[in-house]
Each structure stands twice: as C-alpha cells, then as structure tokens.
Amino acid sequence: xAKAILPPTDPGRARGFATxxxxxxxxxxxxxxxxxxxxIRDSADFRELRRRTAVFVLPATLGFLAWYLGYVxxxxxxxxxxxxxxxxxxxxxxxxxxxxxxxxxxxxxxYSRYARRRLDPQVAAVRALTAEERA
Amino acid sequence: MTGGNTAINLGVFAVxxxxxxxxxxxxxxxxxxxxxxxxxxxxxxxAQNGIALSGDFLSAASFLGISGxxxxxxxxxxxxxxxxxxxxxMGLMIIAxxxxxxxxxxxxxxxxxxxxxxxxxxxxxxxxxxxxxFYMIAQMAGAGALMALLLDVHTKGGQAxxxxxxxxxxxxxxxxxxxxGTTWVQIIxxxxxxxxxxxxxxxxxxxxxxxxxxILETATRNTPLGPELxxxxxxxxxxxxxxxxxxxxxxxxxxGTASLxxxxxxxxxxxxxxxxxxxxxxxxxxxxxxxxxxxxxxFGALALVGSETIQDAPGGENSAAPLLAFRVGGxxxxxxxxxxxxxxxxxxxxxxxxxxxxxxxxxxxxNVIKRGAADPRSEVRVARLTAVAVGLLxxxxxxxxxxxxxxxxxxxxxxxxxxxNLSTIIYSMFWKRFNTNGTLWAIYGGLGSCVVLIAFSPAVxxxxxxxxxxxxxxxxxxxxxxxxxxxxxxxxxxxxTLLSKETADPAKQAEMEVRSLTGIGxxxx
Numbered sequence: 001x002a003k004a005i006l007p008p009t010d011p012g013r014a015r016g017f018a019t020x021x022x023x024x025x026x027x028x029x030x031x032x033x034x035x036x037x038x039x040i041r042d043s044a045d046f047r048e049l050r051r052r053t054a055v056f057v058l059p060a061t062l063g064f065l066a067w068y069l070g071y072v073x074x075x076x077x078x079x080x081x082x083x084x085x086x087x088x089x090x091x092x093x094x095x096x097x098x099x100x101x102x103x104x105x106x107x108x109x110x111y112s113r114y115a116r117r118r119l120d121p122q123v124a125a126v127r128a129l130t131a132e133e134r135a
Numbered sequence: 136m137t138g139g140n141t142a143i144n145l146g147v148f149a150v151x152x153x154x155x156x157x158x159x160x161x162x163x164x165x166x167x168x169x170x171x172x173x174x175x176x177x178x179x180x181x182a183q184n185g186i187a188l189s190g191d192f193l194s195a196a197s198f199l200g201i202s203g204x205x206x207x208x209x210x211x212x213x214x215x216x217x218x219x220x221x222x223x224x225m226g227l228m229i230i231a232x233x234x235x236x237x238x239x240x241x242x243x244x245x246x247x248x249x250x251x252x253x254x255x256x257x258x259x260x261x262x263x264x265x266x267x268x269f270y271m272i273a274q275m276a277g278a279g280a281l282m283a284l285l286l287d288v289h290t291k292g293g294q295a296x297x298x299x300x301x302x303x304x305x306x307x308x309x310x311x312x313x314x315x316g317t318t319w320v321q322i323i324x325x326x327x328x329x330x331x332x333x334x335x336x337x338x339x340x341x342x343x344x345x346x347x348x349x350i351l352e353t354a355t356r357n358t359p360l361g362p363e364l365x366x367x368x369x370x371x372x373x374x375x376x377x378x379x380x381x382x383x384x385x386x387x388x389x390x391g392t393a394s395l396x397x398x399x400x401x402x403x404x405x406x407x408x409x410x411x412x413x414x415x416x417x418x419x420x421x422x423x424x425x426x427x428x429x430x431x432x433x434f435g436a437l438a439l440v441g442s443e444t445i446q447d448a449p450g451g452e453n454s455a456a457p458l459l460a461f462r463v464g465g466x467x468x469x470x471x472x473x474x475x476x477x478x479x480x481x482x483x484x485x486x487x488x489x490x491x492x493x494x495x496x497x498x499x500x501x502n503v504i505k506r507g508a509a510d511p512r513s514e515v516r517v518a519r520l521t522a523v524a525v526g527l528l529x530x531x532x533x534x535x536x537x538x539x540x541x542x543x544x545x546x547x548x549x550x551x552x553x554x555x556n557l558s559t560i561i562y563s564m565f566w567k568r569f570n571t572n573g574t575l576w577a578i579y580g581g582l583g584s585c586v587v588l589i590a591f592s593p594a595v596x597x598x599x600x601x602x603x604x605x606x607x608x609x610x611x612x613x614x615x616x617x618x619x620x621x622x623x624x625x626x627x628x629x630x631x632t633l634l635s636k637e638t639a640d641p642a643k644q645a646e647m648e649v650r651s652l653t654g655i656g657x658x659x660x
Contacts, residue, residue, distance in 0.1 A: 037650075126652075
C-alpha cells in the first residue's frame, strides 16, 4: 500500500531527469543501508505510532478483560441476579452472554477500522524513514 | 449407536480423507524449502488463514463437547464457550500483528529475538512440545471414544486400530503437504463444520418458529433440572471451590487461546501484519457463528431428544449433537455429522504435529544443536523425521490414555499456554529491561507450576473422576491451575530479570520495538 504512493526512485533511471520532488528527509539508515533502529524509535513519527496504538489497545484490552471476567464472576457469585427473567425464558445471564458475542464482534470491527485509518498510514510514515520500501 | 449406520459413517469419512489427501498431494511441493514447510511460503490471504485458524482451533471437544455440555448443564455449558470467542480479542490487538512482524517460523523466533539464542530457543521448544503433546494425546484419546460412539467399535483393540489410523493419516498430511497442505485441510474442515452446524441451527430455529425462547422452554421440560437449566450454577456452582475453579478456567481460556503454539504459528502463513490482523477478524466471525450455533444445537438436542436419552447413550453428553442429527436427518445426516466430527480431530492433530515438528527442527536442531548454521534442506528433513516421531508418540499416548478421563489435558494445555507463553511474549514486547534470565524463569516457572499443580490436583488423584481414583495425593484444590500459575509466571519473569546482572541489549530492544510495530527489517510489506 505505501509502496504505491512512493515516487520511482531507481537511481540508475532517475539520473539526468529533472524532478520537482522535494528532497525527502535524510533516511534513518547506517552506511550499509541497514535501518538505524534507535533513531527510528526516537523519531516523532514512531512515537506517534506508539501513542496511537497504546491509546486504543490499552483501554480496549483492559475493558474487554474486565467485562468478560466480571460476567464470569457474576455468573459464579450472583446466580439469582443472572437467573432473573427478562423476556420469555430468556434471563439476564443469557442476555449478558449474548452481549459478550456482540461486544467481541463490535470491538473486533472497531479495532480493524481504527487500525486501517489511524495505524496503517502511520506505519507507512515510519517505514518511509528507511530505505525499506525502495529495496 | 442407536439407528446409526456404520457403513454410511465410514463411507462419508473415507470420502473426506480421500479428498483431503488428494488436495494435500496437489498443493504440497516435493522439494519444500523451510519457508514452504513451516509457513506455506507466507502465501495465504487473511481470509484463508482466518478460516484455517478457526479450523485449527475448533476441536471435536468444542463441537461434541460444548453442544453436549449445553444440553446437560444448560447455562454453564454456554458460559464455557464464551471464553473461546472473547479470547480472540487478545490475539487481534496484542499478538497477531506483532508476532507476524517479529518472527519467521516459530514462537522461539520471537522470544529469542533479543535474548541469548540457545537457552531461550530450547525453552520455547520445550513448552511447544509439551503443550502440543498434551493437547494431541487428549484429541487422540477422544478419537477412540468417538469411534466407540459412532462406529460401534467397542473393543480396546479396535479403538487402538482407529487411533493408529488417525495418527497415520495426520502424519501423511504433514509429510506430503507441509504447512500448505495442512492449511487446506483446516480450511476444508472448518467450512464443512460451520456449514453443518449452521444448517442444523437454521433447521432447529425453523422448527420452533424462529423463537429462541420457545426452544429454551421445550428444553426445560425435557430435563430433570427444569427451569434451573437456564440459570448459572448447575455445573460450577456447587461450592466456593468449584466457583473459584471456574474463574481459574475462564482466565486460562481467555488468555491461553492466542498463546497456543499451533495458533501462533498460523500467523506466519500470511505475508504481512495487515493480513495477520484480517485473519483474526475472519476467525472471530467464524468462532462467534459456531458457538452461537452450538447454543441452539445444545438446547435443541434437549428439546427434541431429551436428557435421559442423551445421558443413556454411549458417550454420554458427547452424543447430544449426533443424536439430534439422527433425529432430524436420519442416518445420512448422522453420518455427515460423525464424519465432520472425525475430520475435526484429524485436522487438529495434523496442525499440532506440524507445529511440534517445526519447533523441534527450527529451534532445537537448527539453532541449538547447529548454532544457527544448519543447512535448510537438512532442517526440513529433521522436521519431517520429527513429525513421524511425534506421530508415533501421539499414537502410543492416545492408545494408553484411551478410556481415561483426559479432558483436563485440554484445560492444562490452555493454562500452560497462558502461563508459559503469554507472560514471556508480553514482557519481551513491552518491557525494556526484560532479559534472558527473566525469559527462562517465566517459561520454566509457568510450565513447572502448571504441571506440578495439575499433578497434585483432583484431576489426577483423590476424586471419583480422577485418573487415579484410589489414591489421594492431591493438595491443590482446583482442577485448573491458571489462577495461580499465570500470575506466578509473570512474577517469575519479573524476579528473574531483576535478580540477574545481565542487562538487556539496548540495540536489539530498539530493533524489536520498531520491528514489531512496523515490520521494518523483516522483509515484509
């Protein structure tokens, strides 16, 4: 995906042709062309990627674990509450159980949308700091 | 089984084996490279791998066991299945993408990334082999029990032959097809399984006017439990200890799934982190559909067949789904359901064999014995030999465990994965100071505490249902060690790191941190 938006950079072919591209920022690679990981880690782009990941993943993970373990604990320790009828033969426990399916699917879709919109472009930005895509 | 037709059952099953063997033969390559054998050349799409993931994960225990457990224990059986759906969130948000970016073939690749190679790889391989063998023996013993149920094979000798046949077919899948062939077996099996349960569910719902409440109502009239069936506590509510035991099990299920070695290894069959993420999304959809269907099938079996017939049938609660199939579709549907259940066992053990052989060949042979300088061709040869050895071990173990109550081995495998693998994966990705010593402490602490606690638990001795009911050396009251062993493993990793003078390699740490999030340096796009 990031590959598609990069300008052609084959040096042999580009030489001699005038381009209007701004020269990119210096690549974070060492003399042998290997990525300089410490420099990448300290770059603003990578720190932003790390922040965006943490902002979603940390609360989401703690949230779903709490909701699931809470549900299990409720079933184990408050069976009367979970057995209360809601509609027909369907009780609170059954509704909460089905809600676990709903929240799992919901969170899965939410994360994959977040990753597509907020993480993937940032990964591409970090990857553009190295010669990775052009090799 | 009552009214079952052995010829039809065997026929449908033979057709499945022939078709899958043909597919495996077609896609397998004779001169497989290490990448072909271990990771199918990373050539599968997210959707394909997602379906295969669910195929690897849905064992016969989930199909027959969960629908039966719902039929007998009602709500508590349903509760059990939810953990397996929710657990995929862990795989989605924390494990899948980072694992794909960091490693190549095995869990050892990730754990040893910034540590001293040999001890860590040896430890990772030990855990993988132990988990795979336990899980496999439970599945093989299950195959024996299933045969008693489905094919009317009641002699120990006959069941031993069945177990041996399962073992031989699974080794053939792995030897001929490598990861590519095995993945296709998983895809075929997962599609068959999901189709089968979905059709049964739609049929059942139709029969009851598309009202879940009506099914539940009829079900409660066909069980001695009455309306209590739908309330928590039938299975796990007896005492404070059994409640705690259930919480322990739930913890192991939700944390263990995404750390099972054969699940982890699937993430290497896709080309990049985005496809790895997509595969978990697919797997989650498959799981959610499957377990919603087992809910309807379990209560439907109760409504149409009744709890007395189910518990009196050979195989007890495991026979709920097959009995229901016979009731609604006659001998043909019964044959199909039996064949699907059997295919399920076959596919799961094949996936486990491949994982165990990859771990031994790639981690132990190539990196510990040959110190990373193994010729790739000989590495694949070692992997194939290991697959044969693992197959033989599993056949022997399955025959020995046949007839024993080995269901706890499955729970143990989840607890092991959650204690030995999860703590080390999380520490090595998120804790800068984590070092070799900490890794070894966490792995062996988790592995050791799990095995010791289970050995001295009621699952092994002292209770009516244990393997050794006549002696009592149990001092650990819970059947599931997760509640203790998972925190213990995290504690070990922390202590082991602090107590060692070795400092983490900062360059390697930076590399792993960058690589796990972006894939830079992995050659992936």
